[in-house]
Amino acid sequence: MTKRNKIIIGVGAALICLIGLCWLPGKESDDNRQPVAQVAPFEVDGGWGYKIILDGQPFIYQNIIPGVPGKHVFKTRENAVKVGQRVAEKIVHNEMPSISREELLAMHITDFQ
């Protein structure tokens, strides 16, 4: 095999690989991007709730305290923001954005008791 033939084979193989790569299904580029989550507290039923705005769009609407039975509202704006921020942190870290009773108590949120 001559040197020229080797070069041709090499270039041909590289072209085929390149084309193959271009043909792979494009993985969504924003898959592993860190989302931007903001907390927007609002007044509801004599207390407070929060929205989580994800990448500029409302995503979670929490007019009741999450993670516990019953329709309770946060007694203060601060409490709503505190729990909302915890949810936003979870979203930014790609964790499950659910809140449990234990987590509420750990944050000294007892508005539902």
Added chain:
Amino acid sequence: MRYLKGYCLLLMASLAACSKSSTSTTYLGNWVKKRPQYRGVARSNAASFVIGNKAYVGTGYDGNDRLKDFWAYDVDQNMWTNVAPFDGPARSGAVGMAIGTKGYIGTGYDGINKLNDFYEYNPDANAWTRKADFGGTPRYGAVAFGLKDFGYIATGYDGNWQVDNWEYNPATNSWTQAQAMISGKRQDASAFVIGNKAYVCMGTANSTFITDFYVFDGDTKSWATLNSIDNVSDSSFDDSYNFKGSGAASFAIGGKGYIVSGTKGSLSSAVWEYNPQNDRWTQKTDFEGAARTGATGFNVKDRGFVVLGVSNNQPFDDMLEFYPNAEYNKND
């Protein structure tokens, strides 16, 4: 140079082999990704029910743990609310249905045991109450549907594949064995409700996909056999039927039923529409999300959605809405 000519031919041949989409058939229907997309609620084999303008989705398996959190999706607001967690043990492969203004979740698998417990969710109180245990054997991979004032749990896997059907009466909090599905023991089947009838198809047993297709009439409380979902008849109508599989998502809108994705040996993106008027299936635009199994389908206010599911151990959280009569647009 004659070698170069050879390589050029080889290159062209490989290009031709790669260009697959230009000759494929296009089908009617458009999938629209709901924004924002977020992977945090990702899970498979969740359970769900629909009350009013909200779909309630919860439990399931995230690849490490079985879950008990529950979320309400408001289709008008396109927003989720974290509601009271499921009151029973965390589980996957449970089933859910709505009866009147309340939701019900039962059966499933907690990672060790097959389950037969059964719970009611009251959205007005945002509270769960344990109800009478499911009347059949503990199981997972069943189907459930609500028809008028009753709920039903049928088929599933209890160590063996089942074909039985149980009716729950919320007025008396009791289970009665209803007429069993005619044949076709299975798990991970798909069910959708049109009018006062529940259609049950797909599913697997003994490593074989089940092709029998039945409808349960909530008025006569009896099953009838429909045309098989495989190419088994001498007529031509079923020549293209190639969608037998399991773990597909399902919903019904506009008086038609839809079967989406699932596994057919390998994962499939295929979507098929069932018309109960003539007992015929039509292929629609492929699911635009990644092909998956264990996804959740639901219909709210005559709009159809597919959420969650898993592929190659990667649980999904994305949500897509299907417009069956729209032209396909890949950019929405």
